[in-house]
Amino acid sequence: MRKIILLFSLVFIMFLTACSNGEMAGDTNANASANNDENTKEKEETKEESEAKLEIVQSTGGAWKDSIDTVWVHSSAVFENTGDIPVEINETQMNFKGKDGEVLGTAPMIYAVPSVVGPGETAFISESTILEGISDAESYGETTYNFGFDKTDQSPNLLETSGIKGTIGDEYSNPYKVTGLVKNTTGEKQDDIQLAAALFDKDGKLLGVLNGSVDVGVNSGSEAGFELNYPEIPRDVAEKVENIEVKAYGWTW
Numbered sequence: 086m087r088k089i090i091l092l093f094s095l096v097f098i099m100f101l102t103a104c105s106n107g108e109m110a111g112d113t114n115a116n117a118s119a120n121n122d123e124n125t126k127e128k129e130e131t132k133e134e135s136e137a138k139l140e141i142v143q144s145t146g147g148a149w150k151d152s153i154d155t156v157w158v159h160s161s162a163v164f165e166n167t168g169d170i171p172v173e174i175n176e177t178q179m180n181f182k183g184k185d186g187e188v189l190g191t192a193p194m195i196y197a198v199p200s201v202v203g204p205g206e207t208a209f210i211s212e213s214t215i216l217e218g219i220s221d222a223e224s225y226g227e228t229t230y231n232f233g234f235d236k237t238d239q240s241p242n243l244l245e246t247s248g249i250k251g252t253i254g255d256e257y258s259n260p261y262k263v264t265g266l267v268k269n270t271t272g273e274k275q276d277d278i279q280l281a282a283a284l285f286d287k288d289g290k291l292l293g294v295l296n297g298s299v300d301v302g303v304n305s306g307s308e309a310g311f312e313l314n315y316p317e318i319p320r321d322v323a324e325k326v327e328n329i330e331v332k333a334y335g336w337t338w
Contacts, residue, residue, distance in 0.1 A: 137236040138168030139202070143291040146181075147319035148216065148225035156219045158190070159318050160228035161211035161294035163283060166202040171241075173201050175233040177210055184226035190216045198281035198296055199334040201241040209281040209332060211294035213316030244278060244333040245270050251284070253323045254314070260323040262314035263295055267333045269303045275335030276302045282313050287327040293318035303335070 144162035151157060160179050166172055179192040197208040216225070249265040263282040269275050278299040284292045295313040303309050 137172045139234045140167050145291045146228040148222040149319050150222045156216045156222050159213040164208040170236050171203045172234045173237040177232040180229045182226050183224045198279050199241045201239050209283045209294045242334045246331045251329050259314040260320040264312050266308045268308040274304050276338045277336040280333045282331045284326045285328040286325045292322045
């Protein structure tokens with residue numbers, strides 16, 4: 086009898102141990118699954134946060150006829166990096182459309198200034214060209230943009246500008262020009278400096294963009310003057326300019 090009771094007790098203890106181990110394994114598997122789901126979610130969120138994004142936040146365009154009845158168009162835009170990582174802006178194509186939606190002309194291989202923009206930063210782009218075969222400037226309606234960009238670890242290599250001044254041109258010169266100084270604030274000589282000046286009205290609306298370059302090398306700590314009057318903007322918007330924002334970046338060959 087004593088042996089039977091001892092055997093029964095041993096079986097009962099083994100049963101309790103098995104039940105206890107089963108519950109622990111179940112909890113462990115559930116926690117592991119929850120942890121895996123959480124890790125996957127975090128990775129997806131990190132991927133979304135690191136996505137490269139670039140948008141056109143402002144654009145403008147206008148057409149006019151010159152003294153020999155040639156129809157010109159000026160278009161410009163402001164890019165903004167709306168992502169969380171730096172991007173490099175590739176070539177942009179402008180498509181000049183009529184009010185009826187037809188394409189009046191295109192301008193390929195246009196480059197932004199600067200070409201690399203960090204999160205929350207902006208870049209400018211512009212072009213003026215003849216609309217071949219178009220006799221009426223009023224037929225122009227809008228400009229659309231095709232552009233590409235890639236994530237990058239490059240620096241924008243931005244330089245400081247000062248003494249910015251805008252001047253309305255007379256009937257014999259370009260409608261508007263921007264002058265100022267650019268300083269090489271990097272630690273090495275800049276062989277080429279690209280500049281762009283965005284022109285805004287009193288309400289912050291984009292009117293046009295002028296661009297140009299300083300082709301001579303500028304040593305570290307030195308500065309150089311610049312004058313921007315190209316591409317030509319519609320003459321009737323020159324007098325509306327209230328604010329000017331200049332961006333400059335350097336190249337080292």
